[in-house]
Amino acid sequence: MHLHQLQQARPASRELALFEDSILALYLGQVAARIFGLGAVCHLCEGDSFTFGGPQTLNIVLDGVLVSEQGWQGPGCHVTGDNTRYAVKGDKAVVWVLDRSGEAWKGAAGRPMHVALDNALKAAARALTAATPAEELPDPETLSDVDHPQIRRQAARLRRTTHAATAEAIFLFVQAMPYRFGNWQERASETLARGNGMCTTKANLQVTLMRAAGLEAGFVEMPMSMSVLGKLMPAAWLAMMRPTVRHYFGAVKLGGRWHAADSSYNDDSMGIYLENFPDYAHLLPARLSDGQPYSPTAEKNDMDPFDIQVVPHLNAEMSKKSRFSPAQFEALNTRLDRAQGSWRNWVEEDHPDLGAGLRIVS
Template sequence: MHLHSSQQARPATREWNLFEDSILALYLGQSAARIFAHGAIYHLTEGETLTLGGPQTLTVVLDGVLIAQTGWQGPGCHVAGDGTCYKVKSETASVWVLDRAGTGWQAPGRQALQHALEMALTAADRALQAATPPADLPDPETLSDVDHPQIRRMAARLRRTSEAATADAVFRFVQAMPYRFGNWQERASDTLARGNGMCTTKANLQVTLMRAAGLEAGFVEMPMSMSVLGKLMPAAWLAMMRPTVRHYFGAVKLDGRWHAADSSYNDDSMGIYLESFPDYAHLLPAHVSIGKPYSPTAEKNGVDPFDIQVVPHLNEEMSKKSRFSPAQFEALNTRLDRAQGSWRNWVEEDHPDLGAGLRVVS
């Protein structure tokens, strides 16, 4: 690994906070701090280069953007050494580097940490594989696959004796799913099988289930400030985000009137919001009924949740390609995954020591 001689390791309090938000730290759990201490911190400035070493070199981007011909790495991403040369694209960047072939890491008594690291890398790889969309993405016209057998079956299970009760049952079923950033060109049946989603994919599933249950449902677009949505993200990503983003959610017509029904955030992800916005507390438990729409974003924006423009589909929006790779989405999700326990899906059942070492903190 090549670094300019002027680059020196620095005190690591801030860097530890950034490392704790990384994918690797998520799966290392209580071993993260001890393993972090075995690496070195390097700070770079715009235009400087970083050449990864051999396969035993492990690098975690703490903040900033590193770019190469093969793509870019953002905060929280980790990569094994393969000789790739990265250039700092942002004003500054910092990285954590562990030489797994070095004498310090290979010293006697390090076997437990070495094992924890390998298991964490395996779990992170399994999560990444599951989050990677197929090479051939579905036609946007097919995303609301209302006639899919699993959609029909679930809609039948959620149907109640009244339209309002059915709408609430579907809403609460989708709302309970973990909120995670990721690919949005996904059929409703795929989101149902995955069991989690972001605003677009959860809205698509909700509207599809409502339609399959015989309800009139549609989609709403509303601006959301990054000062709000950013609470769900690791702090190092915020500098790369737009000040305002488009937020999408579902709506259902009850008693002849459109009701906002935003199922994006489950209780655990709303808990992250509550740390910064305690005035949201009355929004839990989430539910929809006649005369009672549900939209945290409308409330935060000071908008009447009945004053909404409902459209029949999000095909154009959901056909757009994201600027983030699956690995970058996984890095964006670490704060959410800790709060929601999502990492548990990828911890090997035959490694209970790793599961016991992980902790969930919001």
């Protein structure tokens, strides 16, 4: 790091907008901008290197990617200094640095700021723990665990007098769960217990519940433009994404026809889409019935939601290893968590004391 690259952070800046997309800013709430102003911003170029200093240094990657022998850090991730040396991958990177041994932090911040930051770090750690999968991932052949007691119990609760009504009840139950990026090699019962998921895990849960309820159900793959999916992500991540990704969702056979039944996005996450694509407001509220499939992706792609190729499982896809770590997934989730209120799971609901720092008024 070169000294001329380190600049005192300014509250009104593009860097502040990037900071507010970070994991820590999500949990800092109202005090995020004030704490941002107590740090400094380092602009790095291709060929530069950066050392995350000692344990009193807190670093947040705002833009770009930094790589080391231990792995890589992407936008929104925070790292306590451990003297690891990173190199810039690509043409630039931006890092926010807070020296907690410096006078700016000791004096101007005062105890409320220290408490707020400590609480945010604890809440972020709890979220990371909750999002970290077990070291031994399940066999892909066991992901649709239709005979699990909790799956059977939930399917029984959602069973209605007709197949169509049962399909709708299960679809709406899974659709209401928050959407979160994360590990996708997860059994349906684990997604049920977690209460959130991404397209693959929510589809797996939906199909498993439908099968447990006696319905014929399967999976669909469909291309999705990053110009659509990217609306759910912090802006700094978009440059690292492929232009098109594969989207997966569930399908159910009603009245002898396969119906697309995409439960991926709840109403809050769909609301983010509608901010950018208001012509699709008719997609809320989500609904599914005999003769009425539901697939926002098919509609965006000008595809017939009945003209779908249904497969029995996603075992091969769900067994692939992700290039993202749990911490990187958490950084990807900040915009979604803010829109859906998911962050409160680790702040106010479980530990009300961790929310104290969020309510500091300027």
